[in-house]
Amino acid sequence: MFRHSTVANALCALRISYDSGMSSPWPDLAATRPPQTLRIGQPTLAATVPTAMLLVDYALNQNSLPDAEVTALAESLPADLVSASWPIRASMAHGAVLRAVLLHQLPVGHPGHRDWPALRGWIAGWTDAFVNGVIDFGCDSVMHYQQRRDPEPTAAEIAPRSTPSTAVRRDGPEVLRAWAIPDPDERAAELLDPRGFRHTLLDLLDAIWDGWLGEAWHATLPDLLSAAAPAPTPPGCSAEQWITLVTGLRPDPSYAEIADHARDVVVMPTVGLGRSLSLFADQQTWVLFSPQHQPDRSPNNATGRTGISLGNLGQLAPALTALGDKTRLAIVLQLLDRGPLSMQQLTDALEVHQSTISRQVTVLRRSGLVEVDGDRRVAVQRPAIRHAAETLLATLD
Template sequence: MAAYPPPEWDVTLSLPAVHATAMVLVDYALGGSSTPTAWPHAVASRVPAAVKSEWMLLRPIVAHGTVWRDFVLFRLGRDDAAQHEWRAYREWTARLPDEEMQALVVEGVLSGLRYYRENMKPMPEVEDCLAAVGTRAPDRQVLAERNVLPTAVRALAASWGAPVEAVPELAAHPPRLRRALLRMMDAVWELGFGRLWTERLPRLRRAAVAATRRLEEAAAPRRSGAGGGGAAVPAGVDELVLAATGRQLASSVLDKMRSASRVVFFPGLELGHFI
């Protein structure tokens, strides 16, 4: 196993991260999957049909909402108003230029096709699309070529069993894509997340403070050797995760995290025993 330097770490309270995670859970409920608590199903049962129909075309692009969450967190600074205020977060999303919406599509394709290659058996329709793209593993440079992205989106849609005409059409129309995203964001907020966030905010703040304290203790260098007189040994990512969450992740997940230069923890809502 390659030796990686210990990652930098941080604990932050992020409305977009928690809200996007709630969207993921509601998406699971819309698809009939189980969720850690009953809350996502209660919300999903009240999502308007028009919002749901557009979301079902968007979900392959944003991978239930996980790609959207990463997209936002890579673009917002820790102290941005959009990290903490719903109105600021929604306005930030509504003002994303068309180029950024296309960048979201690219990230969705990269993530979705990576999952397909690593976790799914080859599917004829997907493979035909990828053959037209010219590679089973297109990168950002390939996806920037003229007429390649629509075919890659078609491959993504096919891997999800989603409409292979309608999903690329949505992806090619940034205003419509943005509208579908905002409508789902609004639905989750208005159907219960807004109240939940307000009620649980003090608890989330306490959780962030407590996790920071535990991480500071866990990250303090320890001395190796029986008498503690050896070299300083920094905490590994597995120790940091355990300190922050009280739980251990699967080794396959930890292996992927070990190459990260920075790990950010944020408290969530309605996750049950999941992290």
């Protein structure tokens, strides 16, 4: 599951985030489902701050990003903060869990929706019991995705806990192991320390705000407010069409399917997404975008440039990096042409040392482009390569 090299494949539990571009879990209930609610949400730091955390986590894991400034910020973070925040970023699923928590728990009308010191003060005021509840919700969300547990967790129902839950004590190491964090059994103890968790979370968010987000938020807030101006919903407008009308970006098929099956779709402007869209769900379905220009919201504008899903974009860097080496590319081409092969067969076909083949296959495995079966045969993952190629083509649209 959530290994660092393929972290963009799945961000967290199904109801928390679809930034990975995963297929819709809902059946076609068009004949019975009630009419959709389609609306534009006001910009809020409750969505923007954890989305920035998600972007930074992507950058720390060498994923592609829509904003080069975020990459620069991630590279400038102190090494001790990066290391200290590993359990937090894992249990918060990059930031997707925190995003659901803030959107559900920050009171309507709270100044923290627009003001970082106010939001920071609200987070700093979380009781240890509430932090335990947030950690429990995060671990439950990650494990729900991994094991398809029921019921699906929601941030609207976080229960404060006087002590860490049995589930966190049991699942904490597995959550960290799923993200390939070193020493998961030892570091899982940090999930049992709510004060340390809150302190490190605030240190990370402070670094993100001071290093990039604060300036970006204040510089773009007028544009965000303009993009959130009310707009009439054309008769018969689908969620996919509504997203395109509001954002000027056409959601990719996976996002369109999820949105068209959702009951309540909220399109909300934020910063740092470029041409990407970020879709996530927890009771409601949110679609985040960054306004590039004032979109044409006329009913006749049913098309737009492709809004590349954030997860799909993130997958590009590992895939293209893996294919950028001539030996690794040759391995992939051999597998595409001949099917699964053993290490020895690849060594004979490419006439290189077997240690070289083994090393390059490891890189390809980490990028999700090949797998090794029980018989030690290497098999190419055609869908992963096709997905990367289609995402790259979408950037030309």
